[in-house]
Amino acid sequence: MAGEALTFRDVTAGYSHRRVLDGVSFAVREGEFVSLIGPNGSGKSTLLKTAAALVKPVAGSVELFGQDVCTLRPSLRASLLGVVPQKLDAPMAFSVAEIVMNGRVGSMGLLGRLSPHDHDLVERAMIYTDVLDLRNRYFGELSGGEQQRVALAMVLAQEPRIIMLDESISHLDINHRNEVLQILLNLNREQQLTIVLVSHDLTLSASVSDRLLLMYEGRLAADGAPHEVLRPDLLGRVYDCELQVRPDPFTGSLQVTGNLEGRKMSGSPAIRTHVVAGGGSGIELYRRLVLEGFGVTTGVLNQLDSDAEAARALSIPAVLEQPFSAVGQEAADKARGMVAEADALIITHVPFGSGNLVNLQIADEALRQGLRVFIARGLEDRDYTEYKAASRLAADMTARGALSWQTMHELIMKLQQQQPT
Numbered sequence: 001m002a003g004e005a006l007t008f009r010d011v012t013a014g015y016s017h018r019r020v021l022d023g024v025s026f027a028v029r030e031g032e033f034v035s036l037i038g039p040n041g042s043g044k045s046t047l048l049k050t051a052a053a054l055v056k057p058v059a060g061s062v063e064l065f066g067q068d069v070c071t072l073r074p075s076l077r078a079s080l081l082g083v084v085p086q087k088l089d090a091p092m093a094f095s096v097a098e099i100v101m102n103g104r105v106g107s108m109g110l111l112g113r114l115s116p117h118d119h120d121l122v123e124r125a126m127i128y129t130d131v132l133d134l135r136n137r138y139f140g141e142l143s144g145g146e147q148q149r150v151a152l153a154m155v156l157a158q159e160p161r162i163i164m165l166d167e168s169i170s171h172l173d174i175n176h177r178n179e180v181l182q183i184l185l186n187l188n189r190e191q192q193l194t195i196v197l198v199s200h201d202l203t204l205s206a207s208v209s210d211r212l213l214l215m216y217e218g219r220l221a222a223d224g225a226p227h228e229v230l231r232p233d234l235l236g237r238v239y240d241c242e243l244q245v246r247p248d249p250f251t252g253s254l255q256v257t258g259n260l261e262g263r264k265m266s267g268s269p270a271i272r273t274h275v276v277a278g279g280g281s282g283i284e285l286y287r288r289l290v291l292e293g294f295g296v297t298t299g300v301l302n303q304l305d306s307d308a309e310a311a312r313a314l315s316i317p318a319v320l321e322q323p324f325s326a327v328g329q330e331a332a333d334k335a336r337g338m339v340a341e342a343d344a345l346i347i348t349h350v351p352f353g354s355g356n357l358v359n360l361q362i363a364d365e366a367l368r369q370g371l372r373v374f375i376a377r378g379l380e381d382r383d384y385t386e387y388k389a390a391s392r393l394a395a396d397m398t399a400r401g402a403l404s405w406q407t408m409h410e411l412i413m414k415l416q417q418q419q420p421t
């Protein structure tokens with residue numbers, strides 16, 4: 001069995017004021033083709049940077065072929081690992097050929113010259129990636145896709161034993177993307193090159209990879225064969241949306257698709273929601289509810305609150321109170337009128353104080369009248385009312401049938417499951 005090419009042992013890493021990776025452990029064996037997937041900001045690029053020793057772990061260790069990456073000499077590290085970044089930060093006034101030659105710098109002799117063998121490798125890398133015709137052009141004047149192919153050529157010329165690609169094929173047109181993938185697959189099969197591909201294309205990742213690593217909020221949420229990782233329930237939790245997974249009828253490879261058909265069908269809003277928000281706790285939810293085809297009203301919010309701004313931008317009817325004022329009788333009654341038209345009332349992760357407690361009391365009245373009420377979990381941690389009045393009321397409402405929610409995906413599933421008949 002092949003040895004371990006890349007090993008992460010309980011790695012915690014990040015930037016000066018921000019921890020991103022949190023206890024990440026996995027091993028990629030030599031000759032494996034692995035895709036690293038996960039939502040934006042989940043830590044994929046940071047993981048790649050940690051593997052390349054550009055980010056140093058604050059705990060745990062990273063090994064390349066059994067050697068601690070932080071103690072490897074840069075030239076040895078370059079012979080083991082090549083990273084194709086999302087965007088190559090190369091001097092714009094360098095020619096394509098000069099940049100690709102840069103891939104051989106680590107192996108230059110004492111005289112600092114490239115050997116004929118080096119020149120052959122540079123030329124082959126340019127042929128593989130279809131940039132030979134661009135060899136005399138300035139890097140800065142190339143298109144995004146052309147620049148990505150040059151970056152890949154530079155790493156191929158480096159002849160590393162592991163190649164990591166950070167979304168590096170996303171800008172390529174379909175022909176070049178397929179060609180690059182074919183090159184990677186050939187190198188993987190014929191020369192046991194280990195590949196780690198960061199990709200947002202789950203279908204593509206499933207079709208080319210032996211294994212998928214799924215990142216979520218800086219941790220490894222799943223590690224396994226595509227059919228073990230691409231499970232709708234798991235993807236739903238991680239991506240916070242509904243995804244379908246089916247085998248391709250011709251190739252058998254898994255295909256992951258969003259539920260756009262459902263969205264297109266919803267003409268007039270099937271479910272009208274009233275959202276109790278504030279302090280920015282509603283922005284993402286408003287957007288999501290509107291995109292999913294729900295009717296949305298909101299309030300009572302204070303004018304100038306970021307939720308009030310978001311509601312205005314999304315044309316969501318809102319009841320507003322003066323800035324920095326407690327919710328008054330007139331606004332509360334207007335909100336009651338809106339709630340009377342709703343099929344469900346949602347309380348976000350909004351903090352409660354004496355000024356907005358009335359919003360929770362309106363929700364309580366609605367619950368008593370049979371409206372479905374959804375309360376974001378953890379209200380006790382956001383309760384600034386005297387004697388914890390808000391948490392006590394919320395607990396009482398929960399005992400009388402109010403439902404709790406944490407993620408938007410969970411909330412939307414619950415809203416859809418319980419459509420009014």
Ligand SMILES: Nc1ncnc2c1ncn2[C@@H]1O[C@H](COP(=O)(O)OP(=O)(O)OP(=O)(O)O)[C@@H](O)[C@H]1O
Pocket residue numbers: 015016018020038039040041042043044045046047
């Ligand atoms: N140089 C940096 N300094 C501080 N924080 C950073 C830095 N680079 C990234 N981050 C933060 O670290 C988190 C993880 O970012 P990272 O780029 O690793 O995610 P990703 O999964 O690659 O995202 P994407 O899919 O959007 O490329 C994000 O919250 C990001 O804002």
